[in-house]
Amino acid sequence: MEPNSGKNLVITVDAANWERIPVKTHIVTKDDQTADVVKKYAGPHLQSGDMLFISERIVAISQGRAWPIQDIKPSPLAKFLSKFVHKSPYGIGLRSLWTMELAIREAGAPRILMGAAAAALTRPFGMKGVFYRVVGKNINAIDGPCSYTLPPYNTYAKLGPAEPEKVARELAREIACEVVIVDANDLGVNVLGKSNESITDEFCKAIFKDNPLGQSKEQTPLCIVRKVA
Numbered sequence: 001m002e003p004n005s006g007k008n009l010v011i012t013v014d015a016a017n018w019e020r021i022p023v024k025t026h027i028v029t030k031d032d033q034t035a036d037v038v039k040k041y042a043g044p045h046l047q048s049g050d051m052l053f054i055s056e057r058i059v060a061i062s063q064g065r066a067w068p069i070q071d072i073k074p075s076p077l078a079k080f081l082s083k084f085v086h087k088s089p090y091g092i093g094l095r096s097l098w099t100m101e102l103a104i105r106e107a108g109a110p111r112i113l114m115g116a117a118a119a120a121l122t123r124p125f126g127m128k129g130v131f132y133r134v135v136g137k138n139i140n141a142i143d144g145p146c147s148y149t150l151p152p153y154n155t156y157a158k159l160g161p162a163e164p165e166k167v168a169r170e171l172a173r174e175i176a177c178e179v180v181i182v183d184a185n186d187l188g189v190n191v192l193g194k195s196n197e198s199i200t201d202e203f204c205k206a207i208f209k210d211n212p213l214g215q216s217k218e219q220t221p222l223c224i225v226r227k228v229a
Contacts, residue, residue, distance in 0.1 A: 004214040010228060013206040017228040020212040022220035027150065028058040034167065035174050042222045043175060051178045055213060055221035056141055056192050059161035059181055066158035069145055074101040077109060081116060092144035098157040099144040106159055107137045138192055141183045150217050164193030184208045
């Protein structure tokens with residue numbers, strides 16, 4: 001129950017101190033159930049009033065929404081559109097053929113083209129994120145192969161989790177504490193699912209603004225968030 005390298009356990013949000021306790025697990029695969037992973041590794045440490053933040057990655061993987069890139073055959077449209085995606089230093093996003101192909105399969109070509117057109121029209125005005133807002137369906141949670149990702153997923157591409165709100169609510173009932181599913185990296189935090197709408201997105205983003213779970217080989221996809229007395 002120690003912080004990941006370079007991270008702090010405690011952060012101040014809304015004039016209160018909160019512990020972010022990273023929980024290490026085995027390498028999750030499609031053969032795992034998220035609930036089983038949560039109960040095995042986080043369950044013994046949970047206390048009354050805790051919240052459990054979960055990386056969207058293990059939820060998606062356990063749902064079978066990650067594939068080796070050699071199993072993904074990019075379409076001509078994916079090859080074309082991926083050339084125009086902004087290059088980010090914090091991940092590959094939809095810049096790869098494989099992730100763009102997954103986006104097309106998830107949202108459909110018409111919606112992807114609509115998002116691309118809207119982004120092109122608004123880019124001269126400095127508007128960012130238009131593509132993702134138009135397309136929806138948590139397309140911004142799609143990840144591709146990266147050298148810093150824990151093997152074997154450094155050669156995988158994956159969609160975001162299916163029905164993250166439903167997953168969060170079901171998990172909360174099983175472990176008797178609130179659950180938040182997040183897509184967090186060094187660029188920002190996207191809240192995908194919450195078991196309780198009274199937990200604001202702003203609070204979740206503030207709690208995770210320094211990405212306490214890390215983004216490489218920490219192997220800590222679970223984080224217990226606990227208010228410090």
